């Protein structure tokens with residue numbers, strides 16, 4: 001089956017659920033047993049719930065893995081993965097331009113727990129050779145395209161280097177979605193999503209998702225997940241299952257709009273630089289063409305006037321495009337990364353990563369592109385007054 005078909009039909013058989021066309025919401029915490037020791041598929045919903053199982057199998061299928069896991073939020077999912085595979089004294093190497101919340105979790109909690117945390121610019125894959133030669137690394141954590149500057153790293157090349165040193169490779173695939181990129185096929189061991197974003201797709205659910213490559217990894221992650229219990233509830237699982245059914249058609253429209261918006265933004269005199277992997281000028285355009293099946297729905301810009309005041313002027317003058325911390329919903333949104341998603345980073349780290357005051361990240365929705373552009377253009381025009 002091709003992706004769009006698989007997203008609708010995989011891992012669900014109506015015959016097993018009273019012929020219900022849509023997966024039912026099993027709003028149950030437990031399932032009864034007829035006698036001691038009876039072997040039943042579901043007992044207690046922290047361990048497994050039928051609605052969650054359908055979603056987890058769907059995720060595993062779309063990400064070409066052997067098992068999927070659904071968590072109460074993206075951060076709960078990242079924490080479950082890291083807590084499963086890292087111990088005090090272990091070293092994790094993460095891409096420098098990692099999502100702000102993941103950065104905070106590593107620097108604030110894992111470092112205090114005794115994990116050595118190294119951040120590295122891995123856009124040149126050779127940078128990993130030196131790190132692997134000088135450190136005993138347990139895990140490599142990639143995020144590509146990254147948030148908010150849409151930088152890419154070469155999953156296949158980096159994973160091959162990591163494998164030679166027995167390093168586990170995890171990839172945050174939130175921005176690309178399984179429609180556009182499958183990290184497990186490129187050598188990763190674990191793929192992660194903030195399902196809050198494109199998988200849910202309607203800004204009405206928080207969820208994390210993980211898919212692993214082999215049964216050994218699955219058993220380890222299952223044990224953490226069951227014992228720590230940050231699992232997704234059945235209602236949320238039903239919402240994400242519904243979101244996934246339209247993922248292909250939404251992503252097509254998101255990226256069609258994003259590509260057009262990126263081109264129009266490039267022409268605007270208030271804009272210094274546009275970041276979108278689909279632009280031929282983008283520093284990782286060739287890698288995006290090799291590694292992804294499209295360029296995604298996020299576009300970021302540097303305003304010529306690199307100030308919080310200018311960014312705020314644009315934000316305040318948009319009516320359709322709301323300012324919000326998230327992305328990946330049907331509606332267009334703007335994010336001021338310096339004060340929102342990446343506010344936990346020090347000024348020095350933000351400067352090193354290029355997270356400026358005059359940086360705006362647009363999550364381009366599926367509205368009509370002319371309406372989106374009219375709103376953004378009207379706001380940008382305020383800067384030239």
Ligand SMILES: Cc1ncc(COP(=O)(O)O)c(C=O)c1O
Nearest residue numbers: 073074075099147174194196207
């Ligand atoms: C790339 C990326 N990873 C992880 C997360 C965390 O996910 P959640 O907010 O669902 O906990 C986010 C949220 O913005 C994200 O953008």
